[in-house]
Amino acid sequence: MTNRLVLPSPTDEDLRELTDFRQDLHRYPELSGEERETARRVCEMLAPTRPDKVLTEVGGHGVAAIYDSGAPGPTILFRSELDALPIQELGEVEYRSTVPGKAHLCGHDGHSTILLGFARILSRARPTSGRVVLMFQPAEENGAGAVAVVADPRYPEIKPDWAFSLHNAPELEFGSAKLGVGPANCASRGIRIRLTGSTAHASRPADGRSPMLAISELMPALLACGSGKPLGPGFTMVTVTHASMGAESFGVAPGEAKIMATLRTVYDDDMEKLVAKVEGLIAETAKRHGLSFEFSYDDVFAASINDAEATTILSDGMERAGIKRVDQTVPSVGSEDFGQFGLSGAKAAMLFLGSGPDWPRVHTPEYDFRDELIPIGIRIFSETLAICMENS
Known part of the structure; x- marks a missing residue:
């Protein structure tokens, strides 16, 4: 013994x-x-x-x-x-x-x-x-x-x-x-999303490509990527933590928007699926509104x-x-x-x-x-x- x-x-x-x-x-x-x-x-x-x-x-x-x-x-x-x-x-x-x-x-x-x-x-x-x-x-x-x-x-x-x-x-x-x-502890990562169109005079917004409709659609769509399932297999959560659009001006229709969100899952394989879903959503939304896009990740936790x-x-x-x-x-x-x-x-x-x-x-x-x-x-x-x- x-x-x-x-x-x-x-x-x-x-x-x-x-x-x-x-x-x-x-x-x-x-x-x-x-x-x-x-x-x-x-x-x-x-x-x-x-x-x-x-x-x-x-x-x-x-x-x-x-x-x-x-x-x-x-x-x-x-x-x-x-x-x-x-x-x-x-x-x-x-x-x-x-x-x-x-x-x-x-x-x-x-x-x-x-x-x-x-x-x-x-x-x-x-x-x-x-x-x-x-x-x-x-x-x-x-x-x-x-x-x-x-x-x-x-x-x-x-x-x-x-x-x-x-x-x-x-x-x-x-x-x-x-x-x-x-x-x-859950897996999580922060995603930074940038949508880019072109500015225009506020009196002639049609001369540009504003991300306003895209960002207004994208934020609730990101939240909807959450599964609503209890903590366990298949659990996903997306939290929008920041959003901004254009300059602080009354005379310029915006040409750029930014969103920050946190993606969260219990398991790493579910995170891979959530990332693919979110990236696809960004690409589809940007294309539909004639915008270019890019994204990057920070604060990545397995x-x-x-x-x-x-x-x-x-x-x-x-x-x-x-x-x-x-x-x-x-x-x-x-x-x-x-x-x-x-x-x-x-x-x-x-x-x-x-x-x-x-x-x-x-x-x-x-x-x-x-x-x-x-x-x-x-x-x-x-x-x-x-x-x-x-x-x-």
Whole structure:
């Protein structure tokens, strides 16, 4: 019978220092692709934990700290995110953002602090086999970060057999965690559509080719591409997020229109079908109104799918940590680029850690990460690692 591996817990001094670090990090948010200073500060906090190797500038400003047992075994990756959001913070905490229009309103400052606390545990109890990689990932908010990390030429040095992550979830009971096998987060992507005709004097609109009728038809037609089905196979949703037409002038009939929309599905194959349908709709509408068109995509997120074996290990880690599990029966409608680690070959799973239903929701101006989650997150990761080590 395998002996149970017991890892140490963070000390009270650890938790004070980690909380101070998290709150200070909160003051200085950096957006996706801009996380240079955040990464530098993470490296400073990692140094006393003596990782065997630290890779920097991974997929941008990502940091990967490697703790190597020197013995054969799996590579186990735990991921957090570095980036903040382009939103003005309206909360009144004393450590609120000092950067106008930018703030840590999704909890990535807290997730990274949990990982730094876990690094302290690893400094006192090195892995008994294989390797542990702590991946501080850039650019999660725009979907570019995990793709860039996996595409980095050094990724083979850290390519995991197992990958785990967590995200705070204010809608859940404090200290509980939601986890399930299968889809954890929806696939999504943003589409930018441009329709081009030609301008004319407002008194002679027939001299030009206005996109007015086309854009007025296209917006509801895009919405109608949503299936109306519940979250699961065949679910599709289209949300128009922005539209504009022509110049702000009373004397010019417009010659150009722009639409931005978000496409959303549970599964990647459904996304391919939805993309084909939307692109066909754009082409047909533009042709019917004598317009040229073009489109491009941003914020592309693959579906994040929890592997069954990885979910079992993470669930057992939660149980050992004394965390109440809430079964995730449907995915989060929001997107998360952690799914890229699963697509790269890892058995991956992600859980949602409850902040309490009275806590402000993520991406709202009043949100702040709840510091009491730091020791809980460390404990979940420690117990999950212990189970992986016991099984290897």
